[in-house]
Amino acid sequence: MSEVLRSAVNRSTTLEDVARVAGVSRATVSRVINGIRNVDPAIQESVRLAIASTGYVPNGAARSLVTRRAGSLALVVSGSGAEADGPAGGEVFTDPFFGRVVSGVFQALRPQGLHPVLMLADAPEAREQALAYLRQGNADGAMVVSTHAEDPMPALLLEAGVPAVLFGRPDRPLPISCVDLANRDGGRLAADHLHARGCRRVVTIAGPSGVRAARDRLAGFHDAMARHGLPYLPHAEADFTQAGGERAITRLLIEHPDTDGVFAANDLMAQGALAVLRDHGRRVPEDVAVVGFDDSSAATAGRPLLTTVRQPVEEMAAEMTRILLDHIARPERGATSVIFEPSLVVRQSA
Amino acid sequence: MSEVLRSAVNRSTTLEDVARVAGVSRATVSRVINGIRNVDPAIQESVRLAIASTGYVPNGAARSLVTRRAGSLALVVSGSGAEADGPAGGEVFTDPFFGRVVSGVFQALRPQGLHPVLMLADAPEAREQALAYLRQGNADGAMVVSTHAEDPMPALLLEAGVPAVLFGRPDRPLPISCVDLANRDGGRLAADHLHARGCRRVVTIAGPSGVRAARDRLAGFHDAMARHGLPYLPHAEADFTQAGGERAITRLLIEHPDTDGVFAANDLMAQGALAVLRDHGRRVPEDVAVVGFDDSSAATAGRPLLTTVRQPVEEMAAEMTRILLDHIARPERGATSVIFEPSLVVRQSA
DNA sequence: AGCATCTGGGAGAGCGCTCTATCCATCAAA
DNA sequence: TTTGATGGATAGAGCGCTCTCCCAGATGCT
Numbered sequence: 001m002s003e004v005l006r007s008a009v010n011r012s013t014t015l016e017d018v019a020r021v022a023g024v025s026r027a028t029v030s031r032v033i034n035g036i037r038n039v040d041p042a043i044q045e046s047v048r049l050a051i052a053s054t055g056y057v058p059n060g061a062a063r064s065l066v067t068r069r070a071g072s073l074a075l076v077v078s079g080s081g082a083e084a085d086g087p088a089g090g091e092v093f094t095d096p097f098f099g100r101v102v103s104g105v106f107q108a109l110r111p112q113g114l115h116p117v118l119m120l121a122d123a124p125e126a127r128e129q130a131l132a133y134l135r136q137g138n139a140d141g142a143m144v145v146s147t148h149a150e151d152p153m154p155a156l157l158l159e160a161g162v163p164a165v166l167f168g169r170p171d172r173p174l175p176i177s178c179v180d181l182a183n184r185d186g187g188r189l190a191a192d193h194l195h196a197r198g199c200r201r202v203v204t205i206a207g208p209s210g211v212r213a214a215r216d217r218l219a220g221f222h223d224a225m226a227r228h229g230l231p232y233l234p235h236a237e238a239d240f241t242q243a244g245g246e247r248a249i250t251r252l253l254i255e256h257p258d259t260d261g262v263f264a265a266n267d268l269m270a271q272g273a274l275a276v277l278r279d280h281g282r283r284v285p286e287d288v289a290v291v292g293f294d295d296s297s298a299a300t301a302g303r304p305l306l307t308t309v310r311q312p313v314e315e316m317a318a319e320m321t322r323i324l325l326d327h328i329a330r331p332e333r334g335a336t337s338v339i340f341e342p343s344l345v346v347r348q349s350a
Numbered sequence: 351m352s353e354v355l356r357s358a359v360n361r362s363t364t365l366e367d368v369a370r371v372a373g374v375s376r377a378t379v380s381r382v383i384n385g386i387r388n389v390d391p392a393i394q395e396s397v398r399l400a401i402a403s404t405g406y407v408p409n410g411a412a413r414s415l416v417t418r419r420a421g422s423l424a425l426v427v428s429g430s431g432a433e434a435d436g437p438a439g440g441e442v443f444t445d446p447f448f449g450r451v452v453s454g455v456f457q458a459l460r461p462q463g464l465h466p467v468l469m470l471a472d473a474p475e476a477r478e479q480a481l482a483y484l485r486q487g488n489a490d491g492a493m494v495v496s497t498h499a500e501d502p503m504p505a506l507l508l509e510a511g512v513p514a515v516l517f518g519r520p521d522r523p524l525p526i527s528c529v530d531l532a533n534r535d536g537g538r539l540a541a542d543h544l545h546a547r548g549c550r551r552v553v554t555i556a557g558p559s560g561v562r563a564a565r566d567r568l569a570g571f572h573d574a575m576a577r578h579g580l581p582y583l584p585h586a587e588a589d590f591t592q593a594g595g596e597r598a599i600t601r602l603l604i605e606h607p608d609t610d611g612v613f614a615a616n617d618l619m620a621q622g623a624l625a626v627l628r629d630h631g632r633r634v635p636e637d638v639a640v641v642g643f644d645d646s647s648a649a650t651a652g653r654p655l656l657t658t659v660r661q662p663v664e665e666m667a668a669e670m671t672r673i674l675l676d677h678i679a680r681p682e683r684g685a686t687s688v689i690f691e692p693s694l695v696v697r698q699s700a
Numbered sequence: 701a702g703c704a705t706c707t708g709g710g711a712g713a714g715c716g717c718t719c720t721a722t723c724c725a726t727c728a729a730a
Numbered sequence: 731t732t733t734g735a736t737g738g739a740t741a742g743a744g745c746g747c748t749c750t751c752c753c754a755g756a757t758g759c760t
Contacts, residue, residue: 024740025739026716026741027718027740030717057482057486060420061415061418062415062717064717065409065412065716065746068411068745071483075468093448093449094647095449103443106443110476113479115467115483116467116468117466118466119465120460129463137411271652274653279653301648302624303625303628364745364747366747375710376746376747377711381708381709381748384748388707411746412715414747415717415748416746
């Protein structure tokens with residue numbers, strides 16, 4: 001009796017225990033649990049009973065050890081290591097963009113019963129930590145959101161043989177899967193709209209030049225504007241934050257007081273522009289039209305409601321997750337990339 | 351030779367391999383890696399060399415199996431299962447509150463080299479999944495952010511013997527650790543400020559009545575206002591979202607057009623109020639003063655800048671994490687709770 | 701010198717699970 | 731009856747690691 005008690009206290013119940021109670025072998029219990037091969041219905045029932053009566057819970061580590069599956073995926077928020085630009089450290093998580101990515105990842109992961117483990121690799125040390133974690137097989141694959149084009153993470157993952165999918169194309173082509181937005185098209189959409197509205201003295205608030213998406217949005221915008229006969233546009237670079245947007249528009253307004261249109265490379269910066277324009281007594285959209293990018297919650301947070309280029313972040317993140325799951329299930333397949341099309345959402349600001 | 355090649359392809363290198371290369375035993379290599387007990391510096395060096403030359407990476411699952419440590423903590427976003435109120439599903443992640451929690455968790459986790467695994471337990475099925483994952487020992491403990499007071503998760507975790515810490519006190523007292531804000535004090539702070547400003551026809555936008563924090567904020571506000579001689583205040587309930595705040599204030603303004611002060615139980619709803627007040631041509635703070643709650647990014651996103659009651663979410667989340675780590679390290683210790691004090695941040699809106 | 705203590709290292713027993721190889725009935729076909 | 735199949739269950743060999751013994755040699759003390 002004391003033996004029983006002691007073991008009940010010290011050890012948690014194992015397959016062995018369940019097998020003993022059910023009067024079958026360990027292997028049979030395992031088969032019932034994993035639902036493979038034919039097991040006599042009567043025995044199945046008695047095993048189930050034994051599981052319930054013992055309160056048995058399989059041990060994840062032991063299972064992982066033999067199946068070589070961790071049962072979790074990593075969501076890596078990765079920076080350059082220098083972070084000269086872009087929001088640093090924990091601030092990344094405050095960006096509505098991050099929440100939308102998580103949301104999309106969950107949409108795709110939920111049916112599979114998997115959970116994402118979050119990793120922040122914004123400094124060399126943190127990156128090594130994350131990489132070690134992944135190499136040890138603590139996660140079956142990685143989804144990477146880079147905040148910087150020079151991010152070495154994708155290449156390192158590739159080298160380590162960790163299945164990975166990127167949110168956003170890498171700067172230099174790599175044989176690695178990714179989802180991305182046709183950012184140039186998005187810039188074009190914004191340009192066409194502002195031009196059609198009659199804006200002729202347009203400025204742009206660019207994202208960090210180290211971020212490919214930011215460059216592409218600006219390039220698309222400038223190309224389209226050039227086609228409309230406006231080849232030279234003043235622009236200021238900011239860090240994708242609202243405060244950065246405020247500083248950028250302030251500078252632009254001093255240098256170009258007659259501005260009648262603003263394109264910001266994301267909604268947060270556009271919102272900063274809106275706030276400063278209001279401080280300066282400019283009416284939006286009457287005096288100055290403003291177009292943002294993303295269609296995040298920031299777009300509808302204030303007044304006027306922001307006209308913006310929609311990036312379907314949730315869908316993109318869900319697709320990223322699905323691609324990763326597919327890579328894990330069928331490692332032999334090559335890299336694939338899916339490019340989403342942006343769309344213009346016209347609200348009040350332009 | 352073919353034997354060597356095959357094993358190099360099929361299996362990843364193990365401790366055994368490293369030991370063979372270094373000419374020592376498995377145990378010694380393990381000791382070097384984990385840095386325990388004295389190992390001759392010369393041997394240490396040769397082991398390190400062998401590790402480098404073989405590209406050895408320890409197997410996390412095998413280690414977990416014997417140490418009974420997963421090396422990760424769960425961050426559970428948990429709902430009631432019904433979700434009659436409060437933001438549902440993936441929307442939780444869009445709330446700036448969530449980002450701040452994640453940020454705080456990372457602050458505390460980073461020095462430990464641990465990573466949080468995210469779990470969404472908003473429906474009974476998802477809750478079971480999450481619970482199973484935790485019981486299997488895939489995480490060493492759980493941090494729980496409940497979106498509803500009736501949330502059964504805390505009690506279930508307690509029952510399962512999973513170390514856990516809550517963000518926000520449970521509705522009914524449980525022997526479980528938590529961090530929380532003195533929400534009543536926060537409500538009082540807002541009331542005193544509005545009253546001192548001269549507001550006498552004040553309305554409140556409450557959070558979901560199923561959320562304890564929301565009730566406490568409102569109660570604190572009402573108590574203080576009653577002490578100031580204003581015992582009856584109109585209020586409307588909303589769901590902590592901006593859209594909900596907009597609906598609530600719209601209703602309140604119809605019923606009480608002479609309103610001169612608004613207290614919202616969080617910044618998102620306050621921002622909704624700001625937007626609608628602007629649509630109605632009311633000036634803030636001249637005609638109507640508005641006080642929010644949280645001091646999230648939403649408070650400084652628009653204009654006027656929001657006067658709000660600050661909740662130090664990041665610090666609270668970091669503390670929650672530290673408490674959990676402590677519980678895991680010293681399971682014998684009892685539950686502790688840490689209550690943070692709110693503070694008023696006066697900006698433009700009141 | 702004799703005994704106790706300490707230090708550095710090895711052998712090997714598990715941790716709890718999966719899964720292959722194997723075995724034993726049972727039953728259809730030759 | 732013999733010979734295979736075949737369904738249903740078992741035994742047992744690992745998966746890769748940690749950690750408790752255990753041992754040999756060096757050191758300290760009386």
